[in-house]
Amino acid sequence: MPKSPQSHLDPRQPFVLDTTKLPRQPGATRALKRVIAAPPDFGVELIRVPEKSDVELDLVLTSVSEGVYVSGRVRGSLTGECGRCLNEIGESFDVPLAELFAYEDSTTEETTDEDEVGRMQGDLIDLEPAVLDAVVLTLPTNPLCRPDCPGLCPECGVHFDDLPADHSHEDVDPRWAALRNLTSNEE
Numbered sequence: 001m002p003k004s005p006q007s008h009l010d011p012r013q014p015f016v017l018d019t020t021k022l023p024r025q026p027g028a029t030r031a032l033k034r035v036i037a038a039p040p041d042f043g044v045e046l047i048r049v050p051e052k053s054d055v056e057l058d059l060v061l062t063s064v065s066e067g068v069y070v071s072g073r074v075r076g077s078l079t080g081e082c083g084r085c086l087n088e089i090g091e092s093f094d095v096p097l098a099e100l101f102a103y104e105d106s107t108t109e110e111t112t113d114e115d116e117v118g119r120m121q122g123d124l125i126d127l128e129p130a131v132l133d134a135v136v137l138t139l140p141t142n143p144l145c146r147p148d149c150p151g152l153c154p155e156c157g158v159h160f161d162d163l164p165a166d167h168s169h170e171d172v173d174p175r176w177a178a179l180r181n182l183t184s185n186e187e
């Protein structure tokens with residue numbers, strides 16, 4: 001079901017934070033730890049958070065005059081393919097999250113775009129867009145299995161790790177090929 005910004009948040013949804021227990025008094029804080037199942041399509045083409053894998057939210061909610069400031073870390077695992085050799089990549093991520101959510105009808109809500117500052121619905125915060133952004137923006141568009149991955153030989157497609165150091169294909173250089181033809185013509 002498509003979600004519109006106007007739809008009502010359900011406090012039972014994993015990404016929805018209920019701030020009822022956080023006093024609306026600037027400076028009040030409340031720690032929040034939660035492990036949720038990763039949603040589908042969480043990542044980029046070559047590297048992503050496996051669907052339903054654990055995503056750990058380790059957050060502190062802080063009351064500010066205009067809303068609630070959510071900060072902390074998001075942790076989880078990644079799976080993907082090396083952009084050079086297509087070997088499988090499995091690693092973890094641990095990224096910072098810092099996002100302000102404005103109270104409904106606050107000055108901040110009235111004077112900022114929804115892109116700049118999140119919106120609360122009553123006491124509820126939908127953290128999903130902020131979490132997805134915080135993680136996806138740190139993902140490499142060209143992930144590597146290791147920083148110095150030599151990739152695959154463009155001629156035979158074998159990983160350079162599995163080939164001898166002097167691996168080469170004959171007549172790769174067209175100048176040598178031309179020279180060779182010249183020599184054979186003379187014979």
Ligand SMILES: [Zn+2]
Pocket residue numbers: 082083084085086087144145146149150151
């Ligand atoms: Zn690689």
Ligand SMILES: [Zn+2]
Pocket residue numbers: 153154155156157158167168169
């Ligand atoms: Zn080769």
